[in-house]
Amino acid sequence: MSGPCLLCPRLCGARRDLGETGFCGAGETPVAARASLHEWEEPCISGSRGSGTVFFSGCCLRCAFCQNGGISRRVKGAALSPRQLADVFLSLQEKGAHNINLVTPTHFTPAVAAALDDARARGLTVPAVWNSGGYELPGTLERLRGRVSVFLPDFKFMSPEISQRYCSAPDYAERAKAAIAKMADISPRPVFDADGMVTSGVIVRVLLLPGCLSDAKKVIEYLHSEYGESVYISIMSQYTPFGDLERFPELKRRVRAREYERLVDYAVDLGVVNGFTQDVSSSGLGFIPSFDCEGLPQAAPEA
Numbered sequence: 001m002s003g004p005c006l007l008c009p010r011l012c013g014a015r016r017d018l019g020e021t022g023f024c025g026a027g028e029t030p031v032a033a034r035a036s037l038h039e040w041e042e043p044c045i046s047g048s049r050g051s052g053t054v055f056f057s058g059c060c061l062r063c064a065f066c067q068n069g070g071i072s073r074r075v076k077g078a079a080l081s082p083r084q085l086a087d088v089f090l091s092l093q094e095k096g097a098h099n100i101n102l103v104t105p106t107h108f109t110p111a112v113a114a115a116l117d118d119a120r121a122r123g124l125t126v127p128a129v130w131n132s133g134g135y136e137l138p139g140t141l142e143r144l145r146g147r148v149s150v151f152l153p154d155f156k157f158m159s160p161e162i163s164q165r166y167c168s169a170p171d172y173a174e175r176a177k178a179a180i181a182k183m184a185d186i187s188p189r190p191v192f193d194a195d196g197m198v199t200s201g202v203i204v205r206v207l208l209l210p211g212c213l214s215d216a217k218k219v220i221e222y223l224h225s226e227y228g229e230s231v232y233i234s235i236m237s238q239y240t241p242f243g244d245l246e247r248f249p250e251l252k253r254r255v256r257a258r259e260y261e262r263l264v265d266y267a268v269d270l271g272v273v274n275g276f277t278q279d280v281s282s283s284g285l286g287f288i289p290s291f292d293c294e295g296l297p298q299a300a301p302e303a
C-alpha cells in the first residue's frame, strides 16, 4: 500500500507506508493477537470443530463498549507478513477449522487479500469469513470478491446520535448500509453445506446494548425490509460491560432478559425467519478470549 490510506470511512489519509499510524492505530504491517479454533460463534460458523479465528489488532471504529478493547484501542500482538498470515490460515485449516474467521480485518484488507491468495495457492480450501464492524467502504470490500464468501458484519446503530456518542461516527448507519449492500452483491444468497456450515452469504449481527432497544428494532426492520430472507440476522445478547465506562454510565450493566426477549419478539412479529438468537447467559468476561498471541508464529516480532 502506498500513498495516503483511504481504506475505511475515516479516510484519515495516514501515510502508513511511511511509518505513520491512522485513526485505527495500524501501521503498514498486519498485527494479530490470537489465532485459534473458536467455539462461540453462530453454530453454522463454529460447527463441531471450531472456527479458525484470527483476531486482528487495531480498529477503524474503536467503540467505547468494545469487549475486545485490549486490542481494538491499541495495537498489540504479533506483526505478520502476508506470507506468515497465510501460514497461520493453513495451520488453522490443518487443526480442523471449518473456516478462516477474520476478526476486525478492515484496516489490513490489502495484506489479508494477499495472504488469502497465497494460502489458496498452497491448499487452503475452507471458506473465509469477513467478521467486521460494518463501518467499511464498498470499494475496499470489492477487493474481497472471489476471496471471501461469507460476510459477518455488525450493524450496530441506526441513530447518528448514538453512533456519534459511542464511536465518533455519526455516519455509521449510512456506511453500514452501503457496506452490507456490497457484501450482499458479492455473496447474494446464503448457502450451507451438508453439515449445516455456511459456505457463502451474509449474516448481520445486531448486538443489543443497554437502553438501545428501539434503535436495534430499527436496524432489524431495515435489514428485513431491504433483504428479506436473503440475509441472516443474528440477534445478540452478549453485551458485557468492559473497560473504562466512566463517561458512559448507561453502559455499565448487562442487557436484561426481558429487553432481549422484546427484540427477538419484534423480529419474529416482523416475519424474520432466517436468524440466530443467543441465550442471555451467553455474556460475561469469560467469553472474551485471551489475546496472548496463541497460534501465531513464535518468530513474529512483537508489535
Ligand code: SF4
Residues within 6 Å of the ligand: 005, 006, 007, 008, 009, 010, 011, 012, 013, 014, 016, 021, 022, 023, 024, 025, 026, 060, 106, 107
Ligand atoms: S484504515 Fe486506518 S489509516 Fe486507513 S483510513 Fe481507516 S483509520 Fe485511517
